[in-house]
Amino acid sequence: MRKDRRKFLGAAALGGALAGCASKEGAVEVTEEPSLLGKPVGAYGERSPFENVKRHLNDTKTPQAASSRTPLHQLHGIITPSALHFERHHSGVPHLDPAQHRLLIHGLVERPLVLTVAELKRLPSVSRVHFVECSGNTGSEWSPKGAPDVQRGFGLASCSEWTGVPLSLLLAEAGLKKEAKWMLAEGADPCKMSRSVPVEKAMNDAMIAYAQNGEAIRPEQGYPLRLILPGWEGNINVKWLRRLHVADEPFYTKDETSKYTELQSDGKARIFTFEMDAKSVITSPSGEQKIGGPGFHEISGLAWSGRGRIEKVEVSIDGGKTWKPAQLQEPRYSKAFTRFRFPWEFTGVETIIVSRAVDETGYVQPSRQELIAARGTNSQYHNNATKPWRVAADGSVTNVEA
Amino acid sequence: MWRRSALAVLYAGVALAAEPKYKLGRAATAEDIAAVDISVLADGRGLPAGSGTAAQGKDLYFRRCSKCHGAEGQGREEGGPLVGGKGTLTTAKPLKTVGSFWPQATTLFDYIRRAMPFDRPGTFSNEQVYQATAQVLFLNGLIGENDVMDAKTLPKVAMPNRDGFVKDPRPKVK
Numbered sequence: 001m002r003k004d005r006r007k008f009l010g011a012a013a014l015g016g017a018l019a020g021c022a023s024k025e026g027a028v029e030v031t032e033e034p035s036l037l038g039k040p041v042g043a044y045g046e047r048s049p050f051e052n053v054k055r056h057l058n059d060t061k062t063p064q065a066a067s068s069r070t071p072l073h074q075l076h077g078i079i080t081p082s083a084l085h086f087e088r089h090h091s092g093v094p095h096l097d098p099a100q101h102r103l104l105i106h107g108l109v110e111r112p113l114v115l116t117v118a119e120l121k122r123l124p125s126v127s128r129v130h131f132v133e134c135s136g137n138t139g140s141e142w143s144p145k146g147a148p149d150v151q152r153g154f155g156l157a158s159c160s161e162w163t164g165v166p167l168s169l170l171l172a173e174a175g176l177k178k179e180a181k182w183m184l185a186e187g188a189d190p191c192k193m194s195r196s197v198p199v200e201k202a203m204n205d206a207m208i209a210y211a212q213n214g215e216a217i218r219p220e221q222g223y224p225l226r227l228i229l230p231g232w233e234g235n236i237n238v239k240w241l242r243r244l245h246v247a248d249e250p251f252y253t254k255d256e257t258s259k260y261t262e263l264q265s266d267g268k269a270r271i272f273t274f275e276m277d278a279k280s281v282i283t284s285p286s287g288e289q290k291i292g293g294p295g296f297h298e299i300s301g302l303a304w305s306g307r308g309r310i311e312k313v314e315v316s317i318d319g320g321k322t323w324k325p326a327q328l329q330e331p332r333y334s335k336a337f338t339r340f341r342f343p344w345e346f347t348g349v350e351t352i353i354v355s356r357a358v359d360e361t362g363y364v365q366p367s368r369q370e371l372i373a374a375r376g377t378n379s380q381y382h383n384n385a386t387k388p389w390r391v392a393a394d395g396s397v398t399n400v401e402a
Numbered sequence: 403m404w405r406r407s408a409l410a411v412l413y414a415g416v417a418l419a420a421e422p423k424y425k426l427g428r429a430a431t432a433e434d435i436a437a438v439d440i441s442v443l444a445d446g447r448g449l450p451a452g453s454g455t456a457a458q459g460k461d462l463y464f465r466r467c468s469k470c471h472g473a474e475g476q477g478r479e480e481g482g483p484l485v486g487g488k489g490t491l492t493t494a495k496p497l498k499t500v501g502s503f504w505p506q507a508t509t510l511f512d513y514i515r516r517a518m519p520f521d522r523p524g525t526f527s528n529e530q531v532y533q534a535t536a537q538v539l540f541l542n543g544l545i546g547e548n549d550v551m552d553a554k555t556l557p558k559v560a561m562p563n564r565d566g567f568v569k570d571p572r573p574k575v576k
Contacts, residue, residue, distance in 0.1 A: 061479055061480050062480055062520070065520070090517070091517060091520070091523050104430055104434060104435065104438060105430075106430055106435050106439070111422065111429060112429065112430035112434075112435060113427045113428070113429065113430055114427055114428050114429075114430045114434055115426065115427035116427070119426040119427050120426075122424075122426060123424055123426060169424075172422075172423070173422040173423065173424060173425075173426070173427070174422075175422070184441050186441075190517075190523040190524065191516055191517035191523045191524075192440065192516040192517065192523070192524065193516075193517075194441075194516070242438065243438055243439075245439065245441045247441075247443065249443055249444065249445075251441060251442065251443055251444070251512070252443075252444045252505065252506045252508070252509050253509065253512060253513070254509055254512070254513035254517070257503075257504055257505055257506065257509050257567075258498060258500075258503060258504050258509070261567065263491060263496055263498070264568075265492065266492065267491040267492040267566065268566055268567065268568045269491075269503075269566055269567050269568070270567070270568055270569070270570050270571070271567040271568070271569070271570070272569070272570055273570040273572065274570070275572065275573075277572065277573065277576075307573070361573065363573055366576050370576060371576055374575055374576035375576065377494070378491075378494075378496050
């Protein structure tokens with residue numbers, strides 16, 4: 001009986017292929033009907049063994065003080081799987097027991113507080129979709145050469161649904177004194193990475209997150225607690241958060257003076273540059289990919305802004321001479337990745353494709369030339385320039401050297 | 403009578419606004435805070451007791467710092483340069499070091515205490531942190547070999563690039 005059915009299905013598939021005059025390789029293959037059962041239910045899921053998308057690791061002598069990059073060109077929609085969220089650590093990932101971990105809030109507060117993770121989870125919670133982007137992302141693009149692909153060039157950005165307690169709620173519990181202007185946010189990693197956060201941001205949309213994409217935050221993303229400052233540079237979203245020290249001044253930590261400041265051409269450096277400006281990049285097709293021949297291809301990419309929602313993304317398929325609006329995936333969240341899509345007929349003639357984002361404040365993503373005219377080339381961080389990709393006649397996609 | 407109780411409710415409401423609403427967690431004691439408070443402000447608040455000179459820190463630097471930062475603080479692959487770069491900030495190849503770029507000397511103490519030495523962060527005593535701080539400042543020519551660095555003297559070290567930082571002009575300027 002089973003055998004007969006298999007034969008029948010095979011014949012039907014063959015007939016279909018003949019009738020439809022499918023291409024030589026297009027015949028539908030019939031999978032053997034399994035005679036054995038598949039895998040049983042499991043306690044924690046894994047991806048298919050056929051899938052091997054990975055973060056990109058740099059070659060370094062200090063892998064505990066390094067970064068890994070998200071394969072944006074191999075992902076879909078707007079959510080980055082937690083296991084592929086980019087990493088940047090300064091002294092490695094600590095092993096923290098949530099039962100032992102504490103958050104201390106002290107300094108210019110009426111009631112210095114110690115909270116356990118379990119206590120934080122009892123408080124009113126919020127879930128919000130936000131990107132986190134290292135301000136060093138796209139640093140490669142200050143140089144005329146640029147990165148060869150989107151993962152190495154743009155992979156220090158990821159987007160998750162974060163769940164936690166609004167920081168404003170905790171600060172109301174502790175009672176801010178009127179002199180309170182800044183607070184030190186400190187991690188429990190071996191180097192106690194720390195940054196100064198303005199009280200205004202802390203009281204606005206900051207969150208103490210304990211969950212990412214529906215489950216506990218991954219160790220490399222700050223387990224058990226991470227400070228999320230929506231739209232602000234990745235480094236200040238302090239992981240493994242253990243302490244908030246409220247003060248009247250910023251603390252001028254190493255990571256807000258010697259690093260994460262932007263040297264301008266006049267030799268002065270911008271300090272406390274928090275917001276990530278509007279940015280977009282075409283992820284498909286992008287550098288090092290090869291598209292099929294002429295015909296229909298969907299151009300797709302990501303846009304985001306640290307100042308609010310993405311209002312518009314425009315795509316040019318002629319190297320920036322003309323621009324047309326792309327379709328934006330809904331809903332569009334504030335300070336989150338927005339997926340854009342643009343239908344394209346590739347004619348087989350070499351061309352340059354590029355995207356440009358506009359956010360709800362009206363800010364337009366600048367070109368590399370505009371950015372350099374304003375800042376020079378020593379800025380290192382906060383490069384949000386548009387990114388052109390060259391598509392050759394044979395469909396191979398490469399980085400455009402400036 | 404109803405007026406009085408309404409008033410009482412109103413007063414209670416005002417008082418509640420200043421009181422914690424959820425009352426979770428516990429009051430942090432001075433011991434709780436002292437156990438983890440390693441914050442230092444630029445004016446020196448938070449700097450601990452103790453002191454050190456470059457002369458005292460020379461050997462410590464050689465043993466625990468030079469492997470990554472080089473014998474003279476010139477930097478190696480593992481650790482950035484600590485010394486040099488004077489006059490390079492407007493050139494095509496700026497060299498940002500403690501001497502050429504860092505605005506505050508207190509940052510150096512704070513960072514060494516938190517994060518150094520790289521393979522054993524936070525294991526220096528406060529005396530050793532003052533000594534290592536003094537040695538790096540001395541290698542930059544900012545203090546003498548026998549100048550004592552402590553909670554009073556460190557914030558007063560004249561950092562060459564103290565005025566080299568400007569407020570973020572974005573989004574007005576790109």
